[in-house]
Amino acid sequence: MKILIVGAGNMGTTYAESFLLSHSITKNDLLILEKTTEKADFLKEKGYKNVISEPNDKISRVQLIILAVKPQDTEVLFSILKNYILPSQTVLSIMAGVKIQTLKNSLGTSKVIRAMPNLPSQIGMGMTGFTADESVSRDELFFVQNLLNTTGKSLYFSEEEKIDAVTAISGSGPAYIYFFMEAMIEKAQEMGFSHSEAELLVTQTFMGAVHLENRSNYSCEEWIKRVSSKGGTTEAALNIFSNEKLTEKIGNGLDAAQKRAKELGE
Template identity: 35%
Template sequence: MDIDVLLNHKIGFIGGGNIAQALIGGLVVNGFPREQICVAESSESVREVLQEKDISIFKESTDMLYWVDVVILAVKPQELASVLEPLKNLFKDKLIISIVAGASLSTLAQLTNTYNIVRAMPNIPALVQTGAHGIFASADVNEVDRNLSAKILAVTGLCIWVKAESDLDAVTAISGSGPAYFFYMMESMIRAGKNMGLDEKTAAALTLQTALGAAQMAISSGFSPAELRKKVTSPNGATEAALQVFDRESISQSIQTALAAAQKCSQTLTQGLSESTKSSS
């Protein structure tokens, strides 16, 4: 990855949890200087983990904000208002990238007194640099800062701009929550393997490698998942027998219904956070 566009910036994280640590690791692996990264984190145990990364660490955010020009918000949604209210007038001329689930641009603007904000919905595979992030920017964000924010997030995986902020609720349902769906499928396949006489280690190894191989084929083959499914399904074969059960049980429709429920939940959380922020101001 071309990291040069980032080199004249200092990046600060408010919150040092898993995704923040993934981004820090991705930046460092891609050659971004450790001395240009800092984190403000209130938890002593998390600060101890961060110490091992050889970056600057602050207990309070105030001092850090005077030093950085890019701020990544990585706190829990329920902590957002209490963390940002005391800092409200310290974000002028800074680019803000928020990875806080459910925090809308309007909520973030109210809490930071700026509109130079990019929202991102990452997912947990960012921890192994294979994340999938949906991003959306306020109209006030210029092209330079849009490019900068995408470069930062891309150190941990795929980064896709969506057309509307509301699309981030769909991103939440598909990729934000998506890893859990695949883990669920893996669990079920491993359990089935054990029921058919395989030991757990063998069933797990076969399942995980198959998941990896299928994903890699879908990414690199040039064929859609539907086309690949047809290519590996022989008439009257074992694969077809299994897929017929999926069809009888309406598995495809169940998946679509489940993701719609996740999207609705994301919308509700965003609305709730917005209302609680307004009522506390």
């Protein structure tokens, strides 16, 4: 299958490299549309032969078109792309908030898949939620899922509205983790540790906790009980979190993210 990636930003280049590393495609089968001269030149220096700066007839020769551009950059681009897209081609969009129906109307095609990856996709540890129009065949969906899985793991949802929730949970999720980590690092420094010491203490704790949870059948609640002891240090911290209604506040934040994702699609 020949693939076009529109946009050579973080996710566009992540997909290109992941597809090639997994031997899903070769460089001869990959076409990249990148209007920024510096990025296009950089790709060519890395051995990407098929790099174009403007839409042309080559687009009609691919089977899958991946839209990895910002939503605000699409109005002019879509009006031009529409002239080259065929009904037989499948379109995969990773643009936040842009609904399948909007893509169908803008591009004049029905075979549309909408996905929401996250930042760890850059190191093969990503989480992607995706959905598709009913006109996308089972084989096409299976092929695209295999491509998405080269960057980590993926989940298919038949209900498109769940993609806004995916955006709030896993799409934006890494920022919430970094926020909590930064708060712990800052407090560790207040307790007398150097920045490098604080960073190591916190990052290794997060990494170890996640790996431990992944390798067991225990729930997070069960792990919390295993770390805690009656009248101990962990319980003292958890009591503060509970009194401050931290769980409720986290939920409110996720609700706000989901609401904003829906607003972007309106």
